[in-house]
Amino acid sequence: MHVNRLTNTPLFLRVCCTLKRPQGKNYHGAATASEYSPEPEYPPILDMSRGALRRRKKEAWHEKVKNLPTVEQKLIELNMPKYHGYWACQIKDDWHKVNGGNFLRYATRTHVTKDFPVEYYGGVKGEADELAQRIQGQVEDLILLHYNEKLKRENGNQIAITENFFYGLHKIVNGALAPTVEHIRESTVDVRPRIQAFWFLGGIEPDRILRKTRKNYPRTKDIENEPVDRPMQSTCTPALCVRGNLSLPEVVPLDHSLSTSGHVPVETLDPRAYGYKFKHSHATTLTGFWPGDSKEHAQVWYHTDACLKRSMNLISDKYLEDYLEQKMIVASFSQALAHASYLGFSCVNELTYPIVQQSVVSDGRKWHFSTYQMNTCALHSERAIENPVNNILWLNDEQFLFEAVEDSGVKGFNVDVLANLVAMYLKKGVTRDDATPYLGPYKCLAHHPASEEYRQEFRDFLCNYVLSGRPRQIRKPEIYLWEKIYKIDFKTRPYEPPRRFFEPHYAQKHPGQRRLDDYSAVYIPKALRKDKKVRTKPRINSEELFKYD
Template sequence: MPKYYGYWSLHLTADNPTLSGAEYTQFATRTHLEKSLPVEYYSDVKEEAERITPLLKDQVEQLIHLNFNGILNRRNFGPGRASERHRTQNFLFGLHRIMASTLESSVQHIKESVVDVRPQIEAFWILGGIPPDRILKKARRNSPQKKDIEHEPIDRPVQGKSNPFLGVRVIDGLPEVVGKDDPMASSGTVPNIYMDPRAFGFRFKHKHATTVTGFWPGEAKQHSQLWLHTRELIPKFAQEYGPHNADAALVHKLVVASFSQALAHATYLGFGPVTELTYPIVQQSAITDGQQWNFSVYQLNTCALHSDRATVNPYNNILWLSEEQSLFEAVDNGGVKGFNPEVLTRLVAMYLKKGITRENPTPYLGPFKHLADHPASEEYRELFRSSLHHLLSNRPRHIPKPEIYLWEKIYKCDYKTRLYEPPRRFFENHYKKKDPGMCRLDEHNPKYIPKALRKSKQIKHMPKIDSEHLFKYD
């Protein structure tokens, strides 16, 4: 059962890289980095991609000339990242339209594909192997039962967030790049960092554990074919920290984005820290500003990163990242200069890569996989759906989490000067003492039902949420 006020979790956002956090994101996601694309993975579609590229060249050059040699929007965003982002988004819209219209006549999975624009994708996992902070060490040191484990590592909740601009979804998932018994998937190089994530500039925040796949449950086309990201944060990062650190921002964005996308889908399929993956999940991504392109392939081999599994794990995840390439050199009234068809061929190959049908893609899910198939009554299902949506939206509670105010810390905790005041607060010793951080989602007073709205005279309160029966009465 989740916590009522959420988790004090580490936040990893794809669009907020830190100067020295690239290696830590690899540790937090157990990702091995390869600085090249798997060429043999696209060997079955290479010839077809090379044949289609000349058919697209003229249309793509016209699109480049339209977006990079003129103003398409009457709104003046001025120089800066906003203008670059809108220009890149317009270009990606048009590029996908050209790709889809050209390939749909001969490629069935592209003809049946669905496009998501700015989908919300979030993933939640527990990361082990993190050293305790100063406050926890002090608490352990002062406890006779925990004095021996003062420096033992702990588990920290992690919330990852991806912000792709455009996603293409198909019916079947992509095949694995390498098998789980391959040395790259079992003994890849993963940084082993025994430090607090705040030392790398990351922040903790109180937030509900949310896992959002970017599509509605029950959707037939649930597997991702390709994710397209904008890269306006890379020049900003290079301007602030130097051009030699731009690769760190690129690695951070693609590691966090790809892992969050893959883990959210794995959770939707029923996999998790206890139910380990039975087959790899593959994600294709491209990050661009329209001119500069980087392509990546991510294979999720494990999603169990709790306790010692962050460092002692038979599997590791893999990110294949290509070098930066230019689609064109320049554009002026005379046309596009230095067009590079190799970049277009790689993009076409990612569109052409066909998925495979698996016999049992959800081995750990029950007979009813979605809320609509649950045997509970329709009223409970609708109430559970609305409660879940409110929880995933992370709107604040109507009653905020209790806290120790500054005057209480001075006059009640540090200096016991209010001896005659009855102990009623959560940090004082009384018979109802309970840590708000340990409060479960079903530990609250049930909502009262007015007489006019009661379906039964005996039922005066609303039921509480339950993980098995959806709702239950006390």
């Protein structure tokens, strides 16, 4: 190496230091005029507190769900945060609680009124009365067949009797309307469809364990009593559903007093205080058919009142009215929310127009008619209380279709009840300009541009693991009682290797933090590989269906 004796520096370093770097003008052109503004533009100042960061993260997730193009992708994304499912409150339309009426009104943000909207059916009332007179004889024969003690086919099974009566009654009404009413002629029927809905309910007070956890952690000590969102999973069991191509028009506009100032009680206690149970379950939303069906709008729902009679036998008749309201609140809200989810809305994205459901609950003799208008479906965070609109349930008083059945025939037949049912069939839906604003042009997975193989795999994963309701083959890990005593409270096993999720080790991860896509990629046998270098299948992804790491 040659060294300069004066500076004691290697010659090749001196040469490198003397090289001139090119000027910046050789790397980019002149700045455009659009890069300058007369006033300085500063980035927004964001609140960096823990609560603000959590709120922005939640809003970003809500926006992600809204931008997904298909119904199936939205359902997967709602389940993505929890591999083992949400610890959700289970609500059913045939489970009635003595003090659960006000809580269900708050959980669904529903205002209940007895003033049935007669003017809503004013345009079809005359035609309904005329048709009811024409089919009265057929309905009386049907009543005689099912409710005469000597002629009825079922012995003692009241639910089967009522359901078979519903099927025959629908056949009579549908046969009389089909030749002249187009939307009834093109309708279809679901027998005992599976209806489930999932949403987040905000404003719930934290339980004792959560308050204790927050209090013992320095960073959450100041939010010890802050309300939380509770996952809610509802199920209803209708006997029959008639659905068609058009959605029912709104009963009242969104700026009506019933929609903006209807009375909704505020019940923020934990659902367990009212007797409801929690269990791990995936966010399941179903409305009796798979997405993509052209006849996706419900016309009328039939419900039996067998659960009401069972509850009356166990408790008292004085709760009958309250139990009926509980049943119709859960059933109507579940039906409307499931329908809204298939239109691209969800429990984290608000509706852009009201959704209306028509229902009847009966044992064949006693009838109740209800109309439900869903104005809001996003009830998370503060929206459960601070919401500009509320949902509305119109529920009329009890009416009798007939008084008694004797050998000579039906006594006291009330044709007005039959006319009310026919009016629900005759109510025609409307065509909306943009019924699915949050869905892409293909709307459902069947029309997704991905390959058939990926679409089939995605559909199987959604149906078999998420929406099936079957528990996982490997249950969620839990802390057993002996571990609580000998490993947590009293550390008496120091030589046992730490391998459980609550013990500190290199692969420690809490089961509640495991995501739906957090699983080992499926291995592809060598003989079945399309590409010999690709050994595993991609993992599920809500945006791209499947994605490699």
